[in-house]
Amino acid sequence: MNQPVNLPDANGLFGSFGGRFVAETLMPLILELQDEYAVAKNDPEFQRQLAYFQGDYVGRPSPLYFAERLTEHFGGASIYLKREELNHTGAHKINNCIGQVLLAKQMGKKRIIAETGAGMHGVATATVAARFGLPCVIYMGTTDIERQQTNVFRMKLLGAEIIPVTSGTGTLKDAMNEALRDWVTNVDDTFYIIGTVAGPHPYPAMVRDFQAVIGHETRTQMLEKQGRLPDSLVACVGGGSNALGLFHPFLKDPSVKMIGVEAGGKGVKSGLHAASLNGGTPGVLHGNRTYLLQNEDGQIADAHSISAGLDYPGIGPEHAWLHEQGRVEYVSATDDEALEAFQICCRQEGIIPALETAHALAEVAKRAPTLPREHLMVVNLSGRGDKDMMSVAHHLGDKFGMKNA
């Protein structure tokens, strides 16, 4: 078997996935970014700054917490939560934003742009832009603005300009199209902070590397706590940055099983879902070849998920590769399953997870009961659920006496 850990190749390919499918206008910049990142990766001063901000600003390392009550509740595997929701801004997204903004500064860029779905990447980007004194423009679909108003307000407080995107379905894919249009127009002075392990090379590898701090810490922490590696890792997958961040440092360890959980929406068979690997086919979008939700004529389909952060018709190219290699198992959880797991986590652990994260917990609910207590299962608690109160109230409001939600 190929060593997935050494990919991508020089052309940004993971097998046949990935690549640099962008307009010529962007190519010189993308090649420059690739070179700058290659230098930064091995530059002790860059790495020192990154470590400093990850520690004192983000609050790393995030704890690896033994979820005793959740373990008891499911009555099987020992469940550990990697507490990424405790990071500054409340999700794993900032790990990547800190890395990219340092690179933007190094490249002398004067303006930051980003796309956002749930708003967590937008908030994290607005945050680092504020910290480094750079003007920031966030593209966000109108549907997402509606369901993530708290995050919209947060971004505005942080000084970002929010540009509502009405094209398409007004979700993450359309926001990404619009951010790419901005980038191609302002190519000289603008740095595009992509929020997930997708887009043209070097983004999938670069975002993965910045997020791999999650897996590296988990490895050290589990060795300290249990003297051995975890048996399984579970994470939700939209574009797939929190999952790859956790998985990647373990790819060479055959004993560690990995499960990525896609958003099943109303069920993969219903056609209303965001499960690109379980319900999609290979294609080319947003600069890379990967699995996409699309019709047979190559027109991109709308994704459907209760969670804005997973509502994307594609997935990072490295996940497509890991899926085809069989190294990672990709499953899906429906909206209803995620909502159920969301409530269990609230009640059992006193932790309100993001709806995205609740998809990973839904898989834990299915899998943990079948496994013995010795089985060490790590779940990436990728984000906190404060931002989802409106959506959750909309679905569960009646149950909690919130009639008008």
Place this chain on the structure above:
Amino acid sequence: MNDASRLEHCFAALKKENRPALVSYLTAGDPDAATSRRLLHGLPAAGVDIIELGMPFSDPMADGPAIQKAALRALENGQTQAKTLEMVRSFREQNSTTPIVLMGYYNPIFCYGVDRFLANAARAGVDGLIVVDLPPEHDEELCQPAAQHGIDFIRLATPTTDAKRLPKVLSNASGFIYYVSVAGVTGGSAPTPERLENSVSQLREHTQLPIAVGFGIRTTEQAATIGRFSDAVVVGSALVDCIEYASTPDDAVERIHGLVSELAESVRACRR
């Protein structure tokens, strides 16, 4: 391979006339299949020298609002890759000289199947391809196979294409070079003619291929100015806008063929 392609014939003839080519862009199937067919068939008579026909895509990342809307109109009315190729085939039954270049994004071609697409495109009478999201780094995907089918692969050069990058961009280019006048999306702001003339003359030092200029050209005045120093002038969004503003299909056909006639007159007179 043809001894001389339709594109070569076209540019050779225009060189004798000492005028640039007028290149029109319309999206196939916009606003609907029947109107789109009428529009296409009437373009040569209205004065178009080379036809660019857009293959609609749901996520046109390099296009501004006008062409985005055109793609959505076409897709909503059921346009497919197969129907676009069929439009070309039916056009060729009546016209064997006007070059047709298909323009779009890679995914619809990839999903149709590259070999099948190229074979059917060649059979239908397609002369060239412009695929926005296939830089030379991915030439093995479509550019090289297209050459084997006798279809030109038209490369975009842009204001960000520096001296270091240019040889790569020109390496497998054929047909003509499409100079993107401004960094940005289609239908955006107009380029300044001085800078543009400079860029085109620099480009000419590195290629024998004809140079077309497009992006942001809307008026007869702009077409005339740019036509003085380029081999072809591409007008797209301004034509596509006519469809949006038209009250009926007949109105759309009239407006577009009317604007094309004015542009054609302008490029025919621009070097006199």
